[in-house]
Amino acid sequence: MSKNLRINKNNFIDQTTRISFKFNGQKLFGYKGDTLASALLANNIHLVGRSFKYHRPRGIMTCGSEEPNAIVQIGNDPSFTDPNVRATEIELYEGLDASSQNCWPSVNFDIGGINNFLSPLLPAGFYYKTFMWPASFWEKYEYFIRHSAGLGKSPTKSDPDIYDHQYSHCDVLVVGGGISGIISAKLSAEKGLDTILIDDKSFLGGSTIFQENECYKINSVNSNKWLANEIESLKNYPNLLIKNRTSLAAFHGYNYLLARENLTDHLSINERKGKVRQRLWKIRAKKVIIASGSIERPLIFSNNDRPGIILSSSIKKYIDYYGVKTGENISLFTNNDTAYETAISLYKSGVKVNVIVDIRKNSDSLIVKEALDLGLKVLWESTVVDTQGYKRIKSFEVMKLSDDGNNVVGDRSKYNCDCLGISGGWTPMVHLFTQSGGKLKFRNDDNVFIPDENKTPSNQISVGSCNGEFKLNEIVVNTIENLKSFLSLSNSCYDGIKIICPDEKSKRNIWLLPSDKPIGKTKPFLDFQNDSTAKDVKLALREGFKSIEHVKRYTTTGMGTDQGKLSNMHALGIIADTTGTNMGELGTTTFRPPYTPLTFGAIVGRNVGEFFDHTRKTAIHNWHVKNKAEFENVGQWKRPWYFPKNGENMHQAVQRESKAARDSAGILDASTLGKIDIQGTDASEFLNRIYTNTWSKLEIGKCRYGLMLNEDGMVYDDGVTTRLGENHYIMTTTTGGAANVLSKLEDYLQTEWPELDVYLTTVTDQYSTISICGPNSKKILAKIVPGLDLSDNNFPHMSFKNTKISNVNCRIMRISFTGEHSYEINIQSNYAEDVWIKCMEAGKEFNLTPYGTETMHLLRAEKGFIITGQDTDGTLTPSDLQMDWIIGKKKFDFIGKRSLYRSDTIREDRKQLVGLLTEDPKEVLEEGAQLVENINKKPIEMLGHVTSSYFSPNLNKSIALAVVKSGKKLKGKKLIVPMENKNINVTITDTVFYDKENKRLNA
């Protein structure tokens, strides 16, 4: 089995540097410059994987990113292992450890191979059709389907590699380093333009660089020599940046492109340490030149998927570039001249092609003549009808084509082989062009979709074979001519270039080659990775699918990791033939980014861990950390959640904190509340328009609670606003709503009411807020600001004072979110921790207890105060919240006013906020739990849900807020909260549970 199929002749592989690697545990050798695929082929290994559905043995089919079969798992480290890597792209490095995917127990003996024999039972849509009923069984089916689905194995540990993002702006981006890309880059650089040239391979020159053939000459030298000189000359341009191993992933509008550069995947593991693995380039180019080339098409005939069946151009690259024979008994099957170039290359390397099967009647092109002169045998007007060999092709059978090409005639003749090259013509790589918004047109002559020059977005151009130019003279001359106008060049260094190349005259295209057997008895594969065949496509059409997008999804054609690069065109062709449509009218499926799969690492770059999202911390954060706070994320803020003492759990800590706040004093870091400074001669009028209540009469030095609605009448945000001066207010918003409220206010100011003289400034970060509440809060504050008269007369509830704490200016508001006598100290953030510590010291004798968001929520719920976003969800009006008192009915207008008496908002059976008490006072409801009235009448009507629920230590019972249909009228009504294991009886109550008379505010 093990053979060395390497020949010693070429310039591209460093045959002095031997590299050892492992494949499926077997130790093998290759050379520096090899891909895993070329090294495997040199070791005579074709079988590398199993297909997705039928588990058929599959071999290396191509030499590039279009590879459908040879996808492998690299490594087995739970952090570094990489699934679905194309063996044709990964460069060989010392210690590479690859294994086959989608097979068990091994690629040679795969139990799943039984699916191949069951294939008549597994037609297109098998899963849709079979696992539909009974519907309740889906969960059971799913378990097995999920286990058998999927290709490689994901890493199970987080990725320790480093990934980078980099922005780049350039005049010209050239995508692709083949001959047209090289010419483009040189013309652009020559003109002095800031140019980037990217290519996904480790070397430049595309397929021309190894085209060692006397038939192709540019300026009297062989095209490969000429191109090598051109590539060498690119080094002279400091304004040209060349990026190898860089694959263009996406081409968005306005010439914004993403490219992934591989920096270490070709290095040995030891050389990678501390280096960036991949870099995602975000390129904004003034002009883009697409030179992405074309890929060869396979031919569609029965059993065209066996290991050893390879695209003929790939066979040529393996022999000419890597010096690897893909077999010792090679035959070729073609519909065009490409295969003859392969045959000539093989001949020069000492491999005589056994036979060339050509579906054309003849060809008088130069290259065919050369092949015939070498004595190669050609079977004209013939087709391969079947192949044999399970894990490697052994033989193929040929029949004569009928005149019209629709049938086969005569007898089968059999030829032995260990490798069959297939060549179905060329498909321009138009992915990037269409991603950018360009539209394609169909060229009937040679059945290709090419960029429509009239529907090309501006500032881009496609050149070379991706533009449908396949002959060397066309490629070179047209690229130069088109670029002259694209880049506004009057002349170029290539003027007067002379090209000699063979001229292909005859072409013949048959999408699905005929067979002597009915199609049901054949297996002509279209999508090699997803195992969809021509008969699947035909079945889909018979079942009524018409749109190409539907056929694709139903048959999964083109939905693998290769996205059908190889054979989507054949699927289209067969659909067009079967339905009698012109392919141009049929169109293609949508080409979506990325062109080849991206790693998650490349997508997220450095934005992982603590850099994934911003974390906002208050100025007092360090104190909280030192005092063992548990934190809660509120928006991007870290807020103390509770402060556990002596091993308390959350419940115990919250009960203690809540009790302390009402019995003596509690202290809360409220710095995260949004703060907006509002100034201007129309500030009062502005507040009138954005809040539901009236502001113009608010005295200077007083505070007022305001409710803000959306224009649809639903509660949007709330908070206390203080009048600091005649034309100066400071507004507080909810923590999470701060940024949106500011945006909304700016929006109205700038767009609806530009006549108002109002200026908004966010000061959330500039001021910190310390809230002290409880019956002893006044005594504590008196110690900190001894000069301030704290009498109710001088400093009543809902008022504010400017004062100083240790010579630092501060604003103290007497406002309360807990229902207790309470103060909020607003101070410049850089003094906040100091002041907080002063408060703690002053409060020591009063058991001043720091509390977090959970206790804050509990205390306000005892008072029935809402939290917008928790008790409201954008569907509740002030009236729904039983807050009619806050609507300024006499006001001419405010945001949302008109919506408050729309037919829908005045419905009486809207969901409305109520209080709930449980029958068992120890039973705490779950927030989000549903409320129903009658558990027996089915379907059970859902009346509402619990929005807030706590055990109140101050009332020694469970309390909850809820929204309930017609809730306002249902006071005293008994409802049921049905839970998984029990039904909880509750009674609807008032929303205020504690201190209904608000006596404690002035206590």
Added chain:
Amino acid sequence: MFIINCPYCGERDQTEFSCGGEAHIERPKQPTELSDDQWAEYLFMRKNIKGVQFERWNHAHGCRKWFNMVRDTSNDKIQAVYKMGEKPPVK
């Protein structure tokens, strides 16, 4: 990903902006005089045109100014930007 020519700052990447929906919908001066249907028309009804559309944009991560933009939604070509209160320069 557009490049938007903010009328105050010049050309910037789209990531700096946020879109505020259809432009030139004026908030009624006297909402109380409108019927439910007329108010609903203002409140909810927005065009979603394939073709030339007038939009409000905000340079949210820049100067924070609102302005108007004329964009062809079929190819994302920006035909004009102009300040709030100004008449559209194209029809």
